[in-house]
Amino acid sequence: MIPTHYYLFLGAALFTIGVVGVLTRRNIIVILMSIELILNAVNINLVAFSRYFQAVDGQVFAIFVITDAAAEAAVGLGLIIALFRNKETVNADEIDLLKW
Amino acid sequence: MAPLFYIFAVLAILAALSVVLQRTPVYSALSLIVVLCSLAVVYLLLGAEFLAVIQVIIYAGAIMVLFVLVIMLLNARQETPSDRSRLARWLGAPLLLVFLGELLFAVWERFPAATTRAAALPDAGPRAVGALLFRSYVLPFEVTSILILVAVLGAVVLAKKRL
Amino acid sequence: MATGSNMPLLLLAILAKVGVVLLVLLTTIAYAVWLERKVVARIQSRWGPYLVGPHGLLQPVADALKIFFKEDIVPTEVDRVVYCLAPFLAFSLALLSISVIPFGESVTIGGATIHFQITDLNVGLLFVFAVTSLGVYGVALAGWSSNSKYSLLGGLRSSAQMISYELSLGLGVVGVVMLAGSLSLREIVEHQSGLWNVFVQPVGFLIYFTAAVAETNRVPFDLPEGESELVGGFHTEYSSFKFAMFFMAEYANIVTVSCLATLLFFGGWLGPVFGPPLLRALLPVFWFCLKVFCFLFLYIWIRGTLPRFRYDQLMAFGWKFLLPLGLLNVLVTSLVLAWRST
Numbered sequence A: 001m002i003p004t005h006y007y008l009f010l011g012a013a014l015f016t017i018g019v020v021g022v023l024t025r026r027n028i029i030v031i032l033m034s035i036e037l038i039l040n041a042v043n044i045n046l047v048a049f050s051r052y053f054q055a056v057d058g059q060v061f062a063i064f065v066i067t068d069a070a071a072e073a074a075v076g077l078g079l080i081i082a083l084f085r086n087k088e089t090v091n092a093d094e095i096d097l098l099k100w
Numbered sequence B: 001m002a003p004l005f006y007i008f009a010v011l012a013i014l015a016a017l018s019v020v021l022q023r024t025p026v027y028s029a030l031s032l033i034v035v036l037c038s039l040a041v042v043y044l045l046l047g048a049e050f051l052a053v054i055q056v057i058i059y060a061g062a063i064m065v066l067f068v069l070v071i072m073l074l075n076a077r078q079e080t081p082s083d084r085s086r087l088a089r090w091l092g093a094p095l096l097l098v099f100l101g102e103l104l105f106a107v108w109e110r111f112p113a114a115t116t117r118a119a120a121l122p123d124a125g126p127r128a129v130g131a132l133l134f135r136s137y138v139l140p141f142e143v144t145s146i147l148i149l150v151a152v153l154g155a156v157v158l159a160k161k162r163l
Numbered sequence C: 001m002a003t004g005s006n007m008p009l010l011l012l013a014i015l016a017k018v019g020v021v022l023l024v025l026l027t028t029i030a031y032a033v034w035l036e037r038k039v040v041a042r043i044q045s046r047w048g049p050y051l052v053g054p055h056g057l058l059q060p061v062a063d064a065l066k067i068f069f070k071e072d073i074v075p076t077e078v079d080r081v082v083y084c085l086a087p088f089l090a091f092s093l094a095l096l097s098i099s100v101i102p103f104g105e106s107v108t109i110g111g112a113t114i115h116f117q118i119t120d121l122n123v124g125l126l127f128v129f130a131v132t133s134l135g136v137y138g139v140a141l142a143g144w145s146s147n148s149k150y151s152l153l154g155g156l157r158s159s160a161q162m163i164s165y166e167l168s169l170g171l172g173v174v175g176v177v178m179l180a181g182s183l184s185l186r187e188i189v190e191h192q193s194g195l196w197n198v199f200v201q202p203v204g205f206l207i208y209f210t211a212a213v214a215e216t217n218r219v220p221f222d223l224p225e226g227e228s229e230l231v232g233g234f235h236t237e238y239s240s241f242k243f244a245m246f247f248m249a250e251y252a253n254i255v256t257v258s259c260l261a262t263l264l265f266f267g268g269w270l271g272p273v274f275g276p277p278l279l280r281a282l283l284p285v286f287w288f289c290l291k292v293f294c295f296l297f298l299y300i301w302i303r304g305t306l307p308r309f310r311y312d313q314l315m316a317f318g319w320k321f322l323l324p325l326g327l328l329n330v331l332v333t334s335l336v337l338a339w340r341s342t
Helices: A003-023 A028-052 A059-085 B001-021 B024-043 B049-074 B088-111 B125-136 B136-158 C009-041 C057-070 C080-100 C124-145 C147-182 C187-191 C200-217 C238-267 C277-305 C309-342
Strands: C106-111 C112-116
Touching: A003 B024, A003 B088, A028 A059, A028 B001, A028 B024, A059 B049, A059 B125, A059 B136, B001 B024, B001 C309, B024 B049, B024 B136, B024 C080, B024 C124, B049 B125, B049 C124, B049 C147, B125 B136, B136 C147, C009 C057, C009 C080, C009 C238, C009 C277, C057 C112, C057 C238, C080 C124, C080 C238, C106 C277, C112 C238, C124 C147, C124 C187, C124 C238, C147 C200, C147 C238, C147 C309, C187 C238, C200 C238, C200 C309
Parallel strands: none
Antiparallel strands: C106 C112
């Protein structure tokens, strides 16, 4: 039997990797993918706790997270396409008109 | 069951590293698909069959297809690192390790070797999940569906050239 | 779970079952190609393959031998890793979904129960959909990695098509799932012992079958290939063994979709059963195979008869007709079920 905290360790590791991706990459698409990694890390925790507490509620929350991820991806990728149309770039640090 | 968990946990972490380290976006996307599928196996091991299948259908089969399509459309090739901040280069890795250590420590503190209480959930099949989703969580469910609707509208407004 | 002592034996039995199913599936794929060439030829008043073996029955063998000995050309500008990965992905995913398809009733011979199914998941139907939804990657990645405009356009088209029709495919079977109250394919079949679902859910069946034809990229929805405009579509740059894998994946998908149609709407292995025990055990499998064969024939018939859609017609048909119809079907079915249960 795998102890619950192993799953939490896995979640923590994926979360950290996702944070690194968001902070270090320039390509917005990859940044979005790193955010998906973070969401998945959360999902592991939810499911692991659902098992630990013997309640299905955690899985229902994980379904909500997946739905939100779908919404986020749709809007995010829409934004990326709109940006690419205007600026011909997918690099986050080149889109800095609002930065002063 | 234990070896399966280790195999897929390690696979997930390696693929996640590959998501962040690959310079070609398509390889990142493919690695992310590997992460998602191995996590689906982890969910299966946790007894969450329905969620595992949902994870593959929605995450790997729909969301990631969208990513791959956008990458193909924009023809995003290799990314060149910018090397702007020297501070980040030297402090990044140590701070990252501190952060990871902190997380793991927090988990370890709160759950000292907590094992799952029983062998398996009584029932985490589609019936149980559905009953919970449409009874206790019906309001969040409806709110989420409105969120999806707004997201669809937003995506169309943002991505369409002329409305 | 088996106890420790007979674990190896159980593993061996599972492996044997997997082997038999794969062998049967691959043979079916090979002879589906032969059948298609024969039937289409007869529709066009030709004879079709006739030279190799009686009635060209050995033609699949000859084709396989030929294709394995062809030169495997990898164009210089392709993305090598993805280019080689894509056909394997398409093929293995196409084979994977057969693992949850039940072929017949479980029978007990000499104390040992034989399930005509590799594994019985209680979310079996969703598993098939999950694997089908991953199938898009084979096509999309093949199109992208070939680094050729025809491949890219074909890949983009077919991914868009497959995503669009997946929704209708799913909606078409929701009615069946609601009727059976289960996602396990075995239970769905057992629920139809009185009346086949096709009579209860005719609209659902039409939606499912139309979407399934589109999902497998077949005529009249075979725009990803569209020879007249896109050369060969996503597999323009593929040759030899890799091309054969795409080809076999397409036929494996057709077989899977036909199996699913049989299970969901035509009562799977249900049919008249009579005679001695052995016949009794094998007749369900025979009925199942017969029904699947009818579907394969229908596929070929459609291919031989209908012209190809235009791309905008295809998208409009999927989104503006099939999807609303599917939603309506779900609504009506649930209303009727709710009305009946009160």
